[in-house]
Structures are given as structure tokens and as C-alpha cells.
Amino acid sequence: MQTNTIDLNGRVAVVTGGAQGIGLTVGQRLLASGAQLAVWDIDEERLQQAKAELSDAGKGAVHAEKVDIADYGSVERALAGTLAAFGRVDILINNAAIVGPNATLADYPLEDWRQVIDVDVNGTFHCCRAVIPVMTARNYGRIVNVASVAGKEGNPNAAAYSAAKAAVIAMTKSLGKEVAAHDIAVNCVTPAVARTPGAMRQAPEHISYMLGKIPRGRFLELNEAAAMIAWLVSEENSFTTGAVFDLSGGRATY
Numbered sequence: 128m129q130t131n132t133i134d135l136n137g138r139v140a141v142v143t144g145g146a147q148g149i150g151l152t153v154g155q156r157l158l159a160s161g162a163q164l165a166v167w168d169i170d171e172e173r174l175q176q177a178k179a180e181l182s183d184a185g186k187g188a189v190h191a192e193k194v195d196i197a198d199y200g201s202v203e204r205a206l207a208g209t210l211a212a213f214g215r216v217d218i219l220i221n222n223a224a225i226v227g228p229n230a231t232l233a234d235y236p237l238e239d240w241r242q243v244i245d246v247d248v249n250g251t252f253h254c255c256r257a258v259i260p261v262m263t264a265r266n267y268g269r270i271v272n273v274a275s276v277a278g279k280e281g282n283p284n285a286a287a288y289s290a291a292k293a294a295v296i297a298m299t300k301s302l303g304k305e306v307a308a309h310d311i312a313v314n315c316v317t318p319a320v321a322r323t324p325g326a327m328r329q330a331p332e333h334i335s336y337m338l339g340k341i342p343r344g345r346f347l348e349l350n351e352a353a354a355m356i357a358w359l360v361s362e363e364n365s366f367t368t369g370a371v372f373d374l375s376g377g378r379a380t381y
Contacts, residue, residue, distance in 0.1 A: 136161035144223030148323035196250030303369025343376030
């Protein structure tokens with residue numbers, strides 16, 4: 128697929144969950160567009176593999192930070208390491224998330240519910256809270272939160288994930304209004320199911336259910352998600368903020 132040219136020259140980008148899946152593909156696209164990249168991920172082995180792979184592409188500087196976004200102290204340390212490496216953060220992609228088990232709400236394990244909310248909601252909040260002062264000090268920033276069509280429609284047997292992604296959508300709208308005067312655009316995307324490691328660990332019947340809801344009749348391709356996100360974090364996206372961009376292949380009804 129031919130890609131459009133997006134100018135991110137001189138920008139510093141942080142991608143959480145950047146060692147695999149959508150996050151890794153987004154990192155590749157940002158580097159190809161001229162950005163310097165900080166990859167944040169909790170999986171040390173995958174993190175180092177991703178750093179080597181991204182660095183080998185020879186497109187731009189790559190920095191890696193092991194971080195548990197559910198722990199605010201860990202996020203603060205990752206930000207400090209990133210600032211030491213690059214001096215600033217212009218772009219934040221909140222991609223890291225977990226899906227949780229497939230179960231009805233009545234049977235949903237309490238600990239799994241707490242973990243999904245802690246990573247997907249609190250983790251996104253932690254990263255935004257830490258990075259926003261860095262952006263406001265420079266009067267510039269671009270944030271994209273990776274939500275899900277599940278946050279719009281609510282998938283059965285995935286109440287925790289659906290609720291968490293609905294919260295991410297609302298958080299995006301709130302934060303976008305708060306920082307609009309600082310030339311900081313905060314938007315989110317709502318992907319349908321893609322072939323990511325987390326999505327593919329779900330029950331086969333749940334994957335079939337999600338795939339069957341997509342009018343395009345196929346999975347979201349990772350480079351399709353990266354293409355939309357790359358434009359949203361560019362300077363060219365100078366007006367839209369607090370918005371939700373559909374990546375559902377026609378599934379979403381609003």
C-alpha cells in the first residue's frame with residue numbers, strides 16, 4: 128500500500144505498548160515520517176527486540192523505556208528517561224492496554240475487572256497527566272488515545288474492556304477541551320478487531336462475533352491504524368480536538 132507523506136521532522140513521540148501490534152506499526156510510521164521515537168512497554172524482552180528492529184530501519188533515533196502504565200511512579204520514571212534522551216515530548220500515543228477474559232458480567236472475575244480498568248483507564252490517565260505539563264510548557268502537543276469500537280457499542284462478554292474504552296473516549300473529550308488553548312490536540316481512534324497479540328488471545332467465538340459485525344468483512348490492518356494516527360499527531364491536524372475517529376470498517380453507528 129502506498130502511503131502519504133506526513134511531516135513529523137524534529138518531533139519527539141512516545142508510543143505506549145510500542146513493542147508489538149498497533150503500537151509497533153505506529154512507531155514504524157512515525158519514524159518514517161521523521162520523528163524521534165520513545166517506545167514504552169512493560170515486556171522487557173519484546174521491548175528490546177522492538178528497539179533493535181526499529182533502530183535497524185535507520186529512520187531516526189529510538190529510545191526504549193520499560194514501564195508499567197498502571198503505576199504512576201513507573202510512568203514518571205519513563206518520562207524522565209525520555210526527557211533525558213530527547214529533551215521534550217511532542218507526541219503521545221496511548222496504545223498500551225489489556226483485553227481481559229471473555230465472560231459475562233455476572234461471572235466476570237473481580238481481579239481481572241480491576242486489572243483491565245487499572246491498565247486501560249488509569250494507565251491512559253497516568254500517561255496524559257505526566258506528559259501534559261511538558262506539552263503545555265512548550266505550547267504544543269498531539270495526543271492520540273487508542274480506544275475501541277467496543278467503547279461505543281459494548282461487546283457482550285467483554286464488559287470490562289468495553290467500559291474501559293468508553294472511559295478513554297470520555298477522557299479524550301474532557302482533556303481535549305482543557306488544553307485546546309495550548310495548541311494541544313487530543314483525539315482518539317476506535318479500532319475494530321485487528322490481528323494483534325492481545326486480540327488473538329480471546330476466545331475464537333468472540334473473535335468471530337467481532338469480525339462478523341464489520342461491514343468491510345475483514346480485520347483492521349495495522350498499517351491502516353498507523354496511517355490515521357500519524358496524521359492525527361501531525362502539525363497539520365491544527366483544529367480538531369476532543370474527537371473520535373472511526374477505525375471500525377463501517378461497524379460503528381455513531
